Amino acid sequence: MSALPVRLDRRSRDPLGAQLSAQVRDLVARGTLRRGDRLPSTRALAADLGVARSVAEQAYDQLTAEGWLTARRGAGTFVAAEAVPRPAPRPRRTEGQGGGLVRLSTGEPWIDPRHRAGWRRAWREVSAATPPRGYDDPCGLPELRVALAERLARTRGLVVDPDEVVVTAGTTAGFRDLLAVLPGGAVGVEDPGYRAAVATARAAGRAVVDLPAQARHDEASLRGLAGAYVTPAHQHPLGRVMPADDRLALLAASRATGAVVVEDDYDSELRYDVAPVPALAALGRDRVAYLGTASKSAPPGMRIGWLVPPPGVLDDVARHRAVVHDVGAWPTQRALLTLLRDGWLDAVLRTARRVYAERAARVAAVLAPHAVPAATSAGMYSTWLLPQDAALSAREAARRAGFDLPLLSELCRSAPETGVVVGFGGVSDAELDRALAAIGAGLGG
Missing domain, CATH: 1.10.10.10 (Winged helix-like DNA-binding domain superfamily/Winged helix DNA-binding domain)
Known part of the structure; x- marks a missing residue:
């Protein structure tokens, strides 16, 4: 040759x-x-x-x-070998097919750029700190758990010992840890509800039972379930706050059936109409597994959250995490500790609440003539009830303008609700204005 x-x-x-x-x-x-x-x-x-x-x-x-x-x-x-097979190149997605669109996401926060200095300072401290020699505490950095316990007591009315707090790699990771130690059985998840919770339960080998999102969950609805996943402070995606009577009924049903209530408290600190609603876990620590996350104040890419399991399963969770080494990354934990210590998260939330309140009003001004709000606006999105054909028209108009508008029906499994879910946290003011102009035109405005 x-x-x-x-x-x-x-x-x-x-x-x-x-x-x-x-x-x-x-x-x-x-x-x-x-x-x-x-x-x-x-x-x-x-x-x-x-x-x-x-x-x-x-x-x-x-x-x-x-x-x-x-x-x-x-x-x-x-x-002596053949060429390695290579996949055919995927055709480029055009804007009309969903590629390159700005998503009006319900989970991407707005972070005031004036807070960048605090963010950089936290990571400088990480770079100067000495990492642990081996695997860290399976429940997380002890100093961070102290800070999180203090924060839960101060902001959520949930008084816990730092040893009861488990640092996780986000909400779904905490849910996965919990599912690994609960008794066998199906898991109830609100419908419409958080799709990642459904996927996590199914990936753990659990059947999923639809729990109507706006219904009272009594003993009959929880019978046979290992757990019930709910978002009582701000139901995702309808926005309803679970009434006090329904909270007490859910806890009573949990005690009667043995099903653990899993409270996803994903954005309770982002209310701008009233003070944050106290955590459900504060009413029933023996029956509620509490899940929290930093992804609605810090960048979601940090992938960090916390779990407060019921006392009866705390040791099981710790043992499981020790075996599988399911411990959050030490640099991320160390950075969050600094962000909490310096008041960075509190400052971010204060400015975000003001921005979200103003943006929610702008969304309402465009949508209210055509749709019915599913609940009082809170957090970084609002949900609007519309016939499906009108919702599709709004989405198509948004797509033509370069935006991906989520449909309420995409978050339903057996529920019949239709409409649109307008996220306004992860966009600029100019982008939101363009999106709303397109949505309004699509609805005939």
Whole structure:
């Protein structure tokens, strides 16, 4: 065979033999060299490349050991592998197909750029801190658990010992930890509700039972369930606050059936009409597993949250996490500790509440002539009830303007509700104005 199409870089830190083997390997993988092709002898290849023969021999020996080449006595060295199959290139998605759209997401927060200095300071402290020598406490950084326990008591009326707080890699991770130790049985999830909770329960091998989101859950609705996943402070996505009587009924049903209530308290601190509603867990620590998250104040990419299990399963959760090493990343925990200590999260929430209140009013001004609000606005989104054909018209108009508008029906499993869910946290003011102008036009405004 003629010389191989390879080029060695003598200025590279990689040894010449490693460079040669990597390039020949790539030629085979891409199909440039095919099974059965004869390669130049090591003497000829070395002379062509201007290197010692030992360089070529080292490369051939390595590739032969890996199965890419085979040596035949008296005949030479041949390619022994097929090209690596490569998937066909995916067609580019056009804007009309959903690619490149700005999503009006219900879960992306607005963070005042004036708070960037505090964010950078937290990560500088992480870089200067000494990480643990091995795996950390399976329940999380002890200092962070102290800070979270203080915060839960101050902001949610939930008085717990720091040892009862488990740091997680977000809400779904905490839910997954809990499902791993609950007795067998199906899990009830609000409908419409949080799709990630449904997916997490099913991935854990649990059947999912739909719990009507605006109904009172009594003993009959929880019978046979291992747990019931609810969002009582701000039902996702309808926005309803669970009434006091319904809260007491749910706790009574939990005690009667043994089903653990899983409270996802994802954005309770973002109310701007009244003070935050106290946590359900504050009424029934023995029956409620409390899930919290930093993703509605800090960037969601931090992937950090917390779980306060009922006392009866706390030790089981800790043992499970110790076995599977399901511990949140130490740098993220350390950064959150600084953000809490410096008051960064509180400052972010204060400014975000003012922005969300103003944006919610702008959304209402456009949607109110055409739709019915599902509940009083709170947090970083509002939900509007519409016939499905009108909701589809609004979404299509938003898409033409470059925005992805979620449909309420996409969050339903058996519930019949239709409408749109307008998230306004993860966009700029200018983007929100453009989106609302398109939605209003799509609704005939």
